[in-house]
Amino acid sequence: MRRKRRVSPSSVERPPQSTEPGTGTAPATRSGSLAAAPVTRFRSWAAGSLTPAPPGVGPTVPREGSLRSRALRRRRQPSQVHLSAPASASTAAGEEVEPMLEPEETAGSFSPNSPIRVPYLEEYDSNGELCQEPSLFPDPVLIEPYEKAEQEFSDKIAKIRKLPTLDSDTSISPSIIQESAADTIIEASKFVLGLSSYIDGKLLSKCSGILIEWSKGTGIILTTAQLICSTSPCLDEWLGEDKYAPNAEVCVQLLHMDDFKTGTLMYLDKQYGFALFSVLMDEPKRLPCFSNERFAQDVFLLGRYESNLLIGNGKVLSKGAGSYKRHHYMYTDGHISPHGAGGAVINLEGDVTGMITGPKHFIPSSTIQKCLEIWKTYNHVPRIHLGMKLFGIKCLSLVSREKISRNYNIDAGLIVKAVSAESNAEKLGVRMGDIILSVNGEHIATAVELENKLLDISKAQLEKGIGLGSAVDVTLALDVFNTTKCGRGRRLLKAKLSRTEEIIEEEGMMMNLVKK
Numbered sequence: 001m002r003r004k005r006r007v008s009p010s011s012v013e014r015p016p017q018s019t020e021p022g023t024g025t026a027p028a029t030r031s032g033s034l035a036a037a038p039v040t041r042f043r044s045w046a047a048g049s050l051t052p053a054p055p056g057v058g059p060t061v062p063r064e065g066s067l068r069s070r071a072l073r074r075r076r077q078p079s080q081v082h083l084s085a086p087a088s089a090s091t092a093a094g095e096e097v098e099p100m101l102e103p104e105e106t107a108g109s110f111s112p113n114s115p116i117r118v119p120y121l122e123e124y125d126s127n128g129e130l131c132q133e134p135s136l137f138p139d140p141v142l143i144e145p146y147e148k149a150e151q152e153f154s155d156k157i158a159k160i161r162k163l164p165t166l167d168s169d170t171s172i173s174p175s176i177i178q179e180s181a182a183d184t185i186i187e188a189s190k191f192v193l194g195l196s197s198y199i200d201g202k203l204l205s206k207c208s209g210i211l212i213e214w215s216k217g218t219g220i221i222l223t224t225a226q227l228i229c230s231t232s233p234c235l236d237e238w239l240g241e242d243k244y245a246p247n248a249e250v251c252v253q254l255l256h257m258d259d260f261k262t263g264t265l266m267y268l269d270k271q272y273g274f275a276l277f278s279v280l281m282d283e284p285k286r287l288p289c290f291s292n293e294r295f296a297q298d299v300f301l302l303g304r305y306e307s308n309l310l311i312g313n314g315k316v317l318s319k320g321a322g323s324y325k326r327h328h329y330m331y332t333d334g335h336i337s338p339h340g341a342g343g344a345v346i347n348l349e350g351d352v353t354g355m356i357t358g359p360k361h362f363i364p365s366s367t368i369q370k371c372l373e374i375w376k377t378y379n380h381v382p383r384i385h386l387g388m389k390l391f392g393i394k395c396l397s398l399v400s401r402e403k404i405s406r407n408y409n410i411d412a413g414l415i416v417k418a419v420s421a422e423s424n425a426e427k428l429g430v431r432m433g434d435i436i437l438s439v440n441g442e443h444i445a446t447a448v449e450l451e452n453k454l455l456d457i458s459k460a461q462l463e464k465g466i467g468l469g470s471a472v473d474v475t476l477a478l479d480v481f482n483t484t485k486c487g488r489g490r491r492l493l494k495a496k497l498s499r500t501e502e503i504i505e506e507e508g509m510m511m512n513l514v515k516k
Contacts, residue, residue: 110489112429303340
């Protein structure tokens with residue numbers, strides 16, 4: 001049973017106390033407080049909400065068919081429970097998106113489905129406060145509507161998971177190809193450095209970095225944002241819960257074994273997960289050249305730990321980011337130590353094709369170059385918030401790709417893996433399992449291509465003087481295929497161009513349960 005604890009504002013009406021039959025007392029919870037009527041919050045495809053009786057009025061159970069849905073939207077800070085109708089704006093890292101006007105539909109066959117909501121259960125004590133611990137024996141009468149909603153949710157998810165776009169077939173893994181390239185690795189190692197971070201003299205992290213520029217005695221190092229991440233990295237990057245210490249002391253180990261210099265933070269990008277540091281140093285022997293990445297390409301992974309070079313090798317996989325990773329990652333079957341994060345992915349010619357962000361994934365050079373180009377001109381890298389998690393059909397296994405082609409006659413596009421609750425995308429009818437065929441008339445094959453397309457749009461807006469000082473709205477034309485009704489339609493999505501990282505949460509809906 002899902003349990004979710006939140007602190008309700010004092011203005012929220014509390015459910016009345018529930019008593020044990022024949023005793024007049026409320027059942028005890030694990031925390032020692034008295035239990036009252038629980039509150040259930042759930043995602044639902046049907047309208048439905050139960051509300052508590054006002055103080056002094058005996059609780060009643062609403063009749064079947066009298067339910068009315070209420071959307072719950074959680075802000076990042078502070079957390080609150082809202083017992084009001086759905087708001088017209090979505091939240092992304094604390095910024096508000098203006099309500100979206102309904103555009104005209106270009107294809108009459110496109111009809112959106114209802115959003116799916118996960119059920120949640122909350123319990124209040126006799127004082128109307130949320131219980132910190134669930135009761136051991138909840139009232140069966142109160143639990144019954146929750147269990148029914150949970151079963152309906154499970155049935156709905158099980159049904160939609162059968163769509164070809166959401167098939168769980170694994171990708172075909174290519175075999176590893178190893179080739180002697182000692183001279184290439186030694187040359188490339190000349191721009192791979194070791195970095196360490198400290199807070200109050202205590203070691204925070206050890207990572208690698210790429211020396212990308214040098215001018216007038218100062219070098220610029222590209223590395224992972226994990227170097228100054230002050231908390232354990234969150235499993236789900238879309239929640240934006242990682243905390244950073246921009247004032248951490250960073251030590252750069254140059255190629256001479258005992259040559260250490262202090263690095264100065266120039267820029268931190270939480271969305272793309274990279275940081276730039278400057279360091280005073282002599283002119284390096286070599287700076288890297290960047291080359292675009294390719295699937296099935298043989299690559300080497302280079303990092304540095306203390307005085308030793310870290311080396312891995314493998315192939316670039318035709319694999320997309322999972323539900324917990326942002327769109328801009330590519331993957332390799334090679335392996336490198338965690339200290340190699342921030343190091344270089346190079347091809348057989350020694351050109352940099354990406355920056356390592358984990359043992360198996362990296363940011364491709366095409367995305368890095370676009371980010372650096374924008375940063376050099378505007379000192380920041382804005383991003384367009386779509387409110388969706390996407391996955392390229394091209395990155396699926398051949399079995400899944402054939403199934404989609406056979407059922408929908410579609411060979412390329414982006415599968416919608418999740419839609420942020422109350423986002424403009426959800427309001428336009430985009431649903432999990434749908435396929436984004438094109439963005440502004442351009443066909444997109446992978447999520448990385450989408451990120452690069454969004455960076456190009458962001459740059460064009462900045463060149464017009466739009467979005468230089470604050471967040472602005474950008475309208476994107478999305479051609480969407482509804483996989484449950486096999487209909488196509490164009491949607492004009494009003495997205496936010498912002499400097500902040502995008503937050504995507506799958507919120508629940510709430511209903512209050514009261515015992516008669």
